[in-house]
Amino acid sequence: MALWVSRATASGGFGVVLFFVLSSYLITELLLREFEQRGILDVKSFYIRRALRIWPLYFFFLVVAFLIIPQQSDYSIKTNFFIPMMLFVGNWACVFAGGMGASVAAPLWSISVEEQFYIAWPLIISKVGVKHLKRVCLGLIVIANLTRVIMEKKGAGFVAFWCSTVTWFDAIAAGALFAILLRGRVPRWSLVTRLLLCVGGLVVWVLSIRFGNQLIYPDIFQYPLVIFGSCLLLVGVLGSNLRSPILVYLGRISYGLYVFHSAALALASLVFVVYSPLCALAGLVITLSLGSASYALLEQPFLKLKKRFTYVTSERVALGESGGTILAREVNPN
16 A cells, blocks of 8 residues: 555646647647737747746746755756757756756756747747648657657667757647647536546556566556556646636746746755655745746736737637637646
8 A cells, every 4th residue: 555655646747748738738829819810920929928937936936945055955956958958958957867856956957958949939830830730749749659759769768868958849749639629629527428538547557666676678568558557647627617816826926836846855854854744835835826826926917918919818718619618727847
């Protein structure tokens, strides 16, 4: 039982995979809507919107953490990581250096992956057009899996698999395919079906981490399984009627929660020397506090400015033909 519980807890790390799928779906859906309404994509405005959403908090955290935390501390951002992260290639620095250890900025490798996606995706859509975008997605899936095969044969370690951009091409492609195939529609599942899909997705996560090491080539098979589980979770909640004010608020501040959570746990560990449930609880409280303060004081002013460069609202959109609705908010990164 302890083994299963530990594996279930560890599978929570796959939340970043779910985000890659979800983010790709939402960004692609919004870009497709803009293209459909305007006949063209304003790539410059897209870049400005993404910069206003991500850069203020991201750069604020990196600079403050780099200046405040002494370099000799395990929690610091070392110089050889600071510059690549400022240039949004921090994930590749992790690949070549074998990770960032206990640094408070270690989880932010995924922001680099997202930024690379944001830079490339509108240009790809503008170049190939919506008509051929499905082929691009299928090609990305093939490239990702072939890359994993090569990396497995070359003996690449966990960090190389986990932090590489290419190994997540199929997660990004999966989310985009949902947007292409659904085209604004949402599944009308019953509550039971949605629960089964979500539970199924979580079960796939847990099983993949529980038995992954027993596979002959774990990284080749485990990653597609985790992405499949993430797709089940996305489909399970897409178009649902979740209206809890608490969940909505947590969604709004989720970017700050992700950015600050490692630093919050580091602060809690200064009081609770031995990691314990109490230490984790303290870290959670600190994370929520910092995330709330960040959203109110740092993020909201830029979010208001971001609206000036928005053509297609990311709020709920009524679908005339089906009479349904779709929630397609631009989620906070990670």
